[in-house]
Amino acid sequence: MNRVFVTGMGIISAIGNSVAENHLALKEGKSGISKNLNLFPTKYASLLPFAQVGISTNELSSKLKIIEKGVTRTSMLALHAFNEAVEDAGLSGSIISAHDTALIGASTVGGMCLTDELYEDANKCEQGSDYTQSYDCASVCLFLQQRYKMSGIINTINTACSSAANAIMYGAMLIKNGFADRAIVGGADSLAKFTINGFNALHILSPETCTPFDENRKGLNLGEGAAFLVLEKDAAEKKIYAELTGYCNANDAYHPSSLSEQGDGPFFSMQGALQSAGLAAADINFINAHGTGTENNDEVESRAMIRLFNNPPDFASSKANVGHTLGAAGAVEAVFSILSLYYQELYANLYYNKAIPSTGLVPVQVYKKMPVQHVMSNSFGFGGNCSSLIFSKA
Amino acid sequence: MMYIQHFNCISPQHNVLNNDLDLLNDASEKKMQANEPVYESIPPGVLRRMGKAIRMGVGAALPICKAPALLNGILIGTANGGMEDCIKFLNQMVQYEEGLLAPGNFVQSTNNAIAGQLGLLTENKKYNITHVSRGLAFENALTDAMMQLKENPAGCYLLGGVDELSTYNYNIEKLAGAYKEEVVSIKNLYTTDSPGCIAGEGASMFVVNNDAANAIAKVEAVTTLHSNNLNEVKDKLKIFIEENLCDDDKIDLFLSGENGDNRDLKYYTACESLLNSNTTVGRFKHLCGEYPTASAFALWLCCILLQKQNIPHHIIKKKTTEKKLKNVLLYNNYKGYQHGFMLIKSCR
Amino acid sequence: METAELKLQLKKQIVEFLNLIQVKPEDIKDDEPLFGEGLGLDSIDSIELIVLLGREYGINIQDPKEGRKILVDINTMVAYIEQHRTK
Numbered sequence: 001m002n003r004v005f006v007t008g009m010g011i012i013s014a015i016g017n018s019v020a021e022n023h024l025a026l027k028e029g030k031s032g033i034s035k036n037l038n039l040f041p042t043k044y045a046s047l048l049p050f051a052q053v054g055i056s057t058n059e060l061s062s063k064l065k066i067i068e069k070g071v072t073r074t075s076m077l078a079l080h081a082f083n084e085a086v087e088d089a090g091l092s093g094s095i096i097s098a099h100d101t102a103l104i105g106a107s108t109v110g111g112m113c114l115t116d117e118l119y120e121d122a123n124k125c126e127q128g129s130d131y132t133q134s135y136d137c138a139s140v141c142l143f144l145q146q147r148y149k150m151s152g153i154i155n156t157i158n159t160a161c162s163s164a165a166n167a168i169m170y171g172a173m174l175i176k177n178g179f180a181d182r183a184i185v186g187g188a189d190s191l192a193k194f195t196i197n198g199f200n201a202l203h204i205l206s207p208e209t210c211t212p213f214d215e216n217r218k219g220l221n222l223g224e225g226a227a228f229l230v231l232e233k234d235a236a237e238k239k240i241y242a243e244l245t246g247y248c249n250a251n252d253a254y255h256p257s258s259l260s261e262q263g264d265g266p267f268f269s270m271q272g273a274l275q276s277a278g279l280a281a282a283d284i285n286f287i288n289a290h291g292t293g294t295e296n297n298d299e300v301e302s303r304a305m306i307r308l309f310n311n312p313p314d315f316a317s318s319k320a321n322v323g324h325t326l327g328a329a330g331a332v333e334a335v336f337s338i339l340s341l342y343y344q345e346l347y348a349n350l351y352y353n354k355a356i357p358s359t360g361l362v363p364v365q366v367y368k369k370m371p372v373q374h375v376m377s378n379s380f381g382f383g384g385n386c387s388s389l390i391f392s393k394a
Numbered sequence: 395m396m397y398i399q400h401f402n403c404i405s406p407q408h409n410v411l412n413n414d415l416d417l418l419n420d421a422s423e424k425k426m427q428a429n430e431p432v433y434e435s436i437p438p439g440v441l442r443r444m445g446k447a448i449r450m451g452v453g454a455a456l457p458i459c460k461a462p463a464l465l466n467g468i469l470i471g472t473a474n475g476g477m478e479d480c481i482k483f484l485n486q487m488v489q490y491e492e493g494l495l496a497p498g499n500f501v502q503s504t505n506n507a508i509a510g511q512l513g514l515l516t517e518n519k520k521y522n523i524t525h526v527s528r529g530l531a532f533e534n535a536l537t538d539a540m541m542q543l544k545e546n547p548a549g550c551y552l553l554g555g556v557d558e559l560s561t562y563n564y565n566i567e568k569l570a571g572a573y574k575e576e577v578v579s580i581k582n583l584y585t586t587d588s589p590g591c592i593a594g595e596g597a598s599m600f601v602v603n604n605d606a607a608n609a610i611a612k613v614e615a616v617t618t619l620h621s622n623n624l625n626e627v628k629d630k631l632k633i634f635i636e637e638n639l640c641d642d643d644k645i646d647l648f649l650s651g652e653n654g655d656n657r658d659l660k661y662y663t664a665c666e667s668l669l670n671s672n673t674t675v676g677r678f679k680h681l682c683g684e685y686p687t688a689s690a691f692a693l694w695l696c697c698i699l700l701q702k703q704n705i706p707h708h709i710i711k712k713k714t715t716e717k718k719l720k721n722v723l724l725y726n727n728y729k730g731y732q733h734g735f736m737l738i739k740s741c742r
Numbered sequence: 743m744e745t746a747e748l749k750l751q752l753k754k755q756i757v758e759f760l761n762l763i764q765v766k767p768e769d770i771k772d773d774e775p776l777f778g779e780g781l782g783l784d785s786i787d788s789i790e791l792i793v794l795l796g797r798e799y800g801i802n803i804q805d806p807k808e809g810r811k812i813l814v815d816i817n818t819m820v821a822y823i824e825q826h827r828t829k
Contacts, residue, residue, distance in 0.1 A: 043492045108504065112480075119488055121569055122481045122562035128569030135566065136473060137505065138528035145620050154620055155534040158475070158505040158526040166523060170538065177541045194480075197487050198500035203789060203806050251468075251513040251522035257501045257786065264519055382501065383510020385522055439782050442761040494796040496759070497789050 001176040005394060006241040008089025008230035010081040010186075011335045013322040014051035014223055018084055023339050026347040027367055031321055033209045033221050039073070040116070042193045044200065049209050050191055051223030051323025053077060068143070070130040072111040075143040077226035077328075078188035082144055085184060089230035090238070093148070095182075102153040102180035103141055104171040106163035106187030108195075108327035110137035115193035137327070140188055152180055158327065160381030161290075162249070163187055165330030165389055168229060169247040175233045186228030186331035195222060195326065202257060210293030211351040212317035213302065213363045220292040223323020227331035229338075240394040242338045245374070246277025252384030258296045263304030265386035266290075270308050270376060273388035279374060281309045284390070286346055288337045288377040289363070291317020292324050297380065302359035316349035316364040330379040334389060337375040341393050345369045396543050397609035397741065399550075400458035400601040403694040404428050404450045405682050406594060410695060415708045418681065420580050424573060425559055426594040426683030440515065443498055445476040447558035450597035451508035452515065455552055458601050459516055465601075466549035467521030468509045469539050470556060471531035473686030475505030475524070478560035508556055521551075529728020530618050531555065532690040536736070537616055543604050550603040555690025559595035559683070567593065572684075572729070574654070580680040583654040584711070591653040594683015598690035600697075606741060610697050614638055614737040622731050624664050631665050631725070631735060638737050639721065645673045646719050647705070649692055651726030653679040658730045665725050666712075675712035676705060689726040689734055696722050700740045749820050759794045760787055772816045780815075788813055795819075800828030 011018070014032025015025035025032070037045040037052055055063070060076040064083075086096055095101060111134035112118055118135050121128055133139065138156045145154045153174060157167045164187025171183030189195075199205050199222060206219035231244065250272055252265025259265060274281060290301055298317075305312040318336050325332050340346055349363035373393050380386045406419050406426040419429060428450055433441055435456040441449065451470065459465065480503035486495050501507070506524035513522045521542065525534040532555030539553045567573060574590035583592060606612065615638040619630045639645070648669050652662045666675055676699075682691040699705055703719050724736040743751075753767035760783070774780045777788065785806075792809045795801040801823065803809045812822045 115484065115487075118481075118566075119484050121566050123485070123565065128566075132566050132570035136528060137526045138473065138531070142528065142620070151619070151621070151626075153534075153537070153618060154527060154530070155525060156527045157524065159509075159522070159524050160504045160506055170523075173538075173541045173545070177544055179537065179541070193487065193492070194484060197492055197495055198483065198497065198503075201495040201497035201500055201789065201793075202786075249521050249523065251510070251519050253513045253517050253519050255784065256507065256510060256514070257497075268519055381506070382504050383506045383522070384513060385506060385510065438764040442763045443786075490797075494793050496793045498786055501786060 002233040004172045004175050004231050004233060004244040005235040006229050006244060006338055007232045007235050007238045008085045009241060009335050009338065010084030010088060011227040011332060012053055012077055012080045013225035013332055014053055015321050017055065019335065026321065026336060029348045029350060029367060031209060031350055033323055037191065039191055040193060042196060044196055048205055048207060049221050051221055052191060053224055070134040071143060072134050073113050073190040074107060074110060074188050075140045077190055077224065078105065078140045078144060079147065081186060081226040082184065082228045085228040085230050091230060097149045097151055099151050100181040101150065102171060102174050102183040103144060103150055104167045104183055104185045105141035105156045106158065106167035106327045107137040107140050107156060107189055108158055108160055108163055109189045109192045111135040111139050112194050113190040113192040159385040160383055161326055161329055162379040162381035162385045162387040163327040163330060165379035165387035166249055168330060168334055168389060169249060169387065171231050172244050172247060175231060182230060182232040184228055184230055186226065187328040188226035189325055189327040190224040191222060204294045206293060209351060210320050212291035212293045212319050212349055213298050213356065213361065214352045215354040215356050217293045217295065217298060219294050220319065221323040223325045225322060225325045225328050225332050227328060227335045229331065229334060242341050242391040243394045244389065245392040246273040246279065246390030248272025248276055249387045252386055254384055257382050259300040259380065263300040265384050266301055266304035266378065266380060267307050269386040269388040270304065273376060273390050277390045284313050284374050284376050285372045286313060286340055286375045287315035288333050288375060289315045289317045290378040290380045292319055299356055299358065301378065302356060302361045306359060312361060314346055314364050316347060320350035330387065333377050337377040337391050341372050341375055341391055344372050395612060395614050396540050396602045397604060397606055398600050398602055398611045398613065398697055399609055401694050401697045402454050402458045403596065403598040403691060404430060404454045405596040405691055407681050410681050410698065411702065411706055413706045415581055418580065421592045424577060424592060425564065426592055427559060428595050443502060445479040445502050447472065447476050447556055448502060448508050448511055450558065451554060451556040452511050454597040455512055455554060455599040458599055459552060462516030462518055464550055465518055465520065465552050466546055467542055468512050468518060468552045469523050469535045470509040470554050471525045471535035471687050471690065472505055472508060472556045473526060473528045473531050474557055474563055476503045476507055477558060477563045479503040481562040529686045529732035530734050532687040533616055533618050533734040539602055547604050550601065552599065553602050554597065554599040555687035556597040557595055557685040557687045559593050559685065564593055583680045584652060584677060586654055587656050589655055589657050591655045591684035594685045594688065596682050596691050598694040609741040611700050612739045612741055614739050616736045619733040620731060624660060627661055627733055628664050628668060631668055634735050643721060644670050645721050645723045646716055647674045647676055647722045649676045649678060649696060649722055649724045651679060651688065651692065652677045653684045658727060661727050661730060672714050672716055674710060674714045674716060676709040677711050678709060686728055689724060692724045692726060693736065696724060696738050745820060748823065749816055752816060752820060755794060755798055760790060770816060775815055776813055799823050801826050
């Protein structure tokens with residue numbers, strides 16, 4: 001089976017509009033979380049903190065020269081990151097539109113960032129908005145497909161918060177199985193009144209900036225962003241960021257919206273990723289944890305790490321930097337994991353203060369240089385959906 | 395490629411094999427709604443919270459998951475997932491002005507709630523994935539299943555396609571001009587020369603593996619295309635047939651996704667024109683209506699036809715003298731832009 | 743409202759709000775545990791019941807953990823409602 005290399009990356013998040021900006025912000029331990037959401041009217045705009053991308057939808061639209069009708073913020077964030085990734089990998093227009101180039105995206109919000117418009121279109125039968133074909137999650141990839149006249153396999157995955165990790169995995173499988181020579185994979189989600197109210201109804205939004213893996217964590221902060229990777233089987237003479245060596249998806253099969261105490265899903269996804277990479281637990285130098293900052297996730301993830309690694313390696317969550325970007329999270333964090341490999345450094349898990357008593361695990365607290373050969377990245381979502389990816393130094 | 399061992403479906407019909415068109419369920423209020431069974435296999439404590447898509451998906455899958463623990467994964471294609479729950483939550487938000495909201499609808503509204511619930515109910519802790527690529531969500535899930543079986547040849551997977559028709563997505567699609575303005579009976583679906591189709595819904599489920607011995611059908615290959623260019627679609631089909639069918643073999647049945655929408659008809663007739671004169675042409679959208687994962691219904695229908703070696707009159711568009719049904723080509727397009735082809739072979 | 747009357751009203755509201763198909767309001771015993779054994783509700787239901795208390799009785803419970811102490815059975819819920827209802 002073919003090997004899978006990462007040859008290009010693109011990202012836009014609350015801490016920067018490019019890979020370089022995100023890299024700098026991570027090194028400096030910056031957080032993009034604040035209480036001044038101004039994308040749409042919601043009563044939580046100044047009550048709860050969010051990680052908003054620093055460009056307005058109008059600015060994005062003119063920057064990206066959007067002339068198509070019904071393009072949502074989610075699609076624009078996706079295009080922004082996609083453009084950076086393909087340029088970084090040096091993919092020409094004709095390569096992007098070739099039959100052997102696949103596009104696998106992920107989203108959980110899709111065009112539902114236009115919550116109020118969706119409400120109108122779904123409930124009234126008079127006159128449709130420009131967005132009737134833009135609400136679903138597939139609309140994001142279909143927009144990219146049309147922009148770049150792509151003719152290979154086009155797919156979108158939605159497994160809630162693990163969506164982008166699964167999109168990366170699916171792209172890798174297409175390459176391994178000969179369905180594509182390269183795959184542009186990633187995810188995008190923007191902040192939406194819908195998800196804000198949904199997570200708030202579940203009482204898992206933190207009233208302050210989240211504190212992953214801290215004893216007194218109070219929940220997660222929602223964020224937005226997009227990230228794409230270019231995966232290629234043949235990367236000779238190209239800049240190679242990393243090799244995707246392992247992946248696994250497993251199901252916790254316990255509860256629709258929370259993880260089991262013993263963390264079977266996280267345990268099996270991490271274990272399966274090691275098996276698929278042919279690595280031992282001790283080979284992993286760093287775990288980019290899902291670490292949302294909710295009571296349930298952080299404790300269960302910690303327990304699963306202890307169960308598998310016994311004495312877990314360095315680990316950290318970047319959720320206090322960029323918030324929980326939901327369908328984009330797996331791709332955003334794949335970029336961060338690859339930056340750790342590429343620059344041989346680890347970034348701090350912000351706002352951690354005291355270990356969770358039952359696990360005693362302490363995340364990376366300050367930026368540090370160190371040799372990194374293999375990084376594991378975790379993403380867990382509703383429906384018990386758990387995915388782990390392993391990136392290795394090429 | 396892979397083999398279909400078990401298959402099941404919840405669709406607007408009771409019995410698609412009925413030769414008498416009058417005995418089929420017709421559209422009502424311009425919709426073809428699923429004829430939902432009493433869900434005996436779903437525990438009431440779980441059923442109470444399920445929206446229609448989840449109910450249909452789980453309800454269609456459980457009867458064929460004989461030994462669920464043996465499944466190596468659950469792969470679902472659905473464009474919209476729990477659309478009804480999604481808008482119900484939205485309506486709560488508006489009604490209570492972002493105040494005190496019940497989270498049940500929100501949790502059930504994620505697209506992966508069908509696969510997630512199936513994992514929960516069958517205690518399956520393996521691969522669990524949801525493809526949502528609109529009109530090709532099922533084709534992508536099917537491609538995934540083929541890859542899983544290549545990486546794990548002894549494996550066995552549950553594969554399905556599910557989409558519901560709620561008032562809300564009906565309204566949205568209606569605003570987008572997807573449906574016919576006039577009331578049309580399924581009897582006249584293919585002869586009404588007007589834009590739009592009839593809305594439908596359903597859930598189709600398959601247990602697939604690499605075991606030819608007891609299989610009903612073999613899915614030989616699948617391919618997809620995004621284009622509204624007629625020549626590109628024809629080229630895609632030509633190459634697909636060349637690559638997957640031996641020279642001395644032929645397509646016995648071309649099962650076409652024709653949906654009565656005069657805007658999409660040209661793609662179907664163009665593909666039809668490429669086939670051997672001895673190929674029977676059949677249609678299925680009068681049975682299930684139009685929805686993004688209707689091709690999963692077509693695959694289910696294909697399994698039935700191969701099993702019974704008999705094609706009901708109402709399905710046939712063009713008849714041939716050929717008796718034996720061996721190779722079936724499924725072609726479906728969604729809104730004239732997302733095209734999917736599947737080649738299915740009989741195992742009997 | 744009489745306590746007995748309130749109990750039946752609450753049972754009806756619970757059955758409707760949680761869509762407890764196959765459960766008749768009058769069959770729920772006053773001391774039957776709502777969670778685990780008994781009615782078999784889960785953590786999402788507990789949040790939904792807090793929403794019910796808010797919407798029907800004007801009771802504002804911020805912390806779901808606090809809610810768990812109130813949402814033991816019909817008796818505990820009714821006792822709390824009688825003391826704290828604002829509508």
